[in-house]
Amino acid sequence: SLTTADPKPLISWFKDRGKALYDLGQTQIQMDSLDVNVLASQFAAMTANIRAVPSERKKIRDLVNPHTVTLVKALNDFINDGRTKLPAGKTQLVVIADNLDRIVPIYDDHGRSNHDEIFIDRSDQLKGLNCHLIYTVPIAMVYSNRANDLKEVYGNPDLLPMIMVQTPDGALHEPGFEKLKEILRRRIRPFLPQVSLGKDIFEGPEVVEQLCLASGGHVRELLLLVKESLNRANSLPIPTRAVRRAMAETRDTYRRTVEEHQWAVLAKVARNRTIDNDEDHRDLLFRRCLMEYRFFDDDSNMQCWYDVHPLIKAIPEFKEAQTALQL
Template sequence: MIGVRESCFMVFPPNSDAAILKDLFNSFKPDSPLEPGDPRYVDFQEVRGDEDILTELGGYILKEEDNTYQLYSGHRGSGKSTELKRLAAYLERQGCVVVYFAAATEDAGDLSFQDTQYQDILLSCTRQLLEKLQDDVDYSPIWHWLEARWETLKELALTDVSLNQINIQVAIPLLSKITAAVRTEPNKRDEIRKLVEANTESLVKALNAFIDNAKQQLKSGNNRIVIIADNLDRIAQIEEPDKMTNLEEIFINRSELMRSLNCHMVYTAPISLLYSRSASNLQDIYGKPQILPMVMVQNRDGEAVDEGIQQLRLAMERRVMEQVDGLSLVPDVFEAEAVVVLLCLSCGGHLRDLMHIIRNAINRTSELPIRMKQVKRAIADFRPAYLDAVLEHEWDLLFQVHQNKTRLNDLDGLYRALLGRRCILEYRFFDEVEEDVVRWYDVHPLIRGSKPFRERWAVFSKGDSEG
């Protein structure tokens, strides 16, 4: 008789195709950033504009005598979290104390994607700092700040602990409860923001006193403390007529607060913000932001870029080797190199899309190797979501991008919106003749390869040539 536990999971014979496919399916998880030192990591620097996060962001942190406040951006799913974790490990090896945290994920974290304000980010930094440094640093400045507002916190039902019981074991769970309420309870969220808004100056003062204590007490001998706040690029943009967007309010209007902590800060920011009317203001405030582009698998003329394809192939191969020793990418997993090339070209160099498509192909396969038919069907499954993201009035914009390989800074932000939805992808390469980094854009291959795009493109091209 099959027990309850056994009935919940399908058990496959070891080394069977079904067992291997299950292992491969889990090796290509699209939403799991790679940890530093993971053997599956591939350095795409050469096919991403020849920029490296360790130099672009890390170099400033290590060389600058004053605190730095920097922005990091790119399309969602491009690999930013993996790169930021790599940066954190590198800085720690240089003796820095690094507080890395994902401020929000799909099901956890401190922030609400749909409603985030600067007070929420400050509270999140407070909790993460205290949690990271609790065993080494005098936390009394933060303790006293909470202590002075204890009755208000009790009124909000955020604590039932008496004032004389407060200590580090109480403070950290309390801050976790506060940030959880900010994320999940809209009514309490507003009240907590009012509390922080009225006491922002004192909270910043308490945090900086705590940070200064840390710099004096930490045993590393390095007084560089770095906070890396990941996933802030997931904050949804809210627009109101004749007003700044919520993103501009956070990163520009409240930039004094975002730059108020006495340590180095790295914030992720939405790519749509970095290409908005606020771009020059952001650069004045935070310095030149680094943007992680797509892996270049085709050039501007539509010709395949072998180096980019080979790097993506290596990423697939390493995930296979890590999961199933002795299994080759071709012909054991995929039947032919043409299948691998199709996967690389169809994702447009977007890593998360590549992982999704591969998992879908694996799910459609009952025995190895995976055939071209399964991959084509998997690609077709992901195409409708991108087509649905294109509004009727946006088709001509896509055609102009595809034709010219450029993106305009339009007043209405239509191109930025398409960029934010990944209907338009950004690529970069270093032109050695011009000695400059070239940025160019194209429509996502899942849209370009669709019948609606081909039919509309034929009409657009004909009208353009006749005009």
């Protein structure tokens, strides 16, 4: 934890730009308290206001860009002090920059994207912090013509596939299914430690199975489905109808996500279990319409395969594309 680190370097950096940041964020930043939690909360309030007005983002980039070197130095001074105050037996720090994989790609007139700007153009700054760093990069970029650039800058990325709940031939994959149930139990245990997942939380074990299969092994998708199911239930256990409604509404969201010409792309992937390295497939991977799975075969070789999101498979447009592919 960095809560005991001396925040003076960061406070000094923000003080030097406090008026300009205030003008953009319309949030007064008080720098009198030498408390990292106070600083973080005030910065969060300011950035929340900026997010509410997207046109302000370019202005703040223009403000911060000339000072990124001094910002990295201030962060490193803060980190270095924090490393001297780690708990006994701890010697290193790791920073995880999560949710960067959700950044929607935006392309300029020259075909370069904001992903290029963040992960390639700004790589010196991203790698400049004096600690271990983990960045979540959009999967579409890993499958793009920037893959070699990423490797040269950061090394080989660690790809996290979906948890395999079905085998390529459609059979239930019990280890993956059990892993998803374990994740749900761990989420519930702090609040309801002595309950049964398939009895007290959901109407029956078959409802849990439906949820796990509908998620396609994507943990965030599973938790979102559970959340939507809870929103439609008056009490526990969550009834089957609430789960089915949550699944139906999520399915409709995916239906509106897929562009007309992409139904044929999805049908082809469902048949072949492979993808082409092109813009359509990268786009569908980014939007979770396509899912990547990996496993080790009997010879310990890693095998990779792809499938369509389970909820999409019940959409009429997808079924029509499958029929057309068979003609």
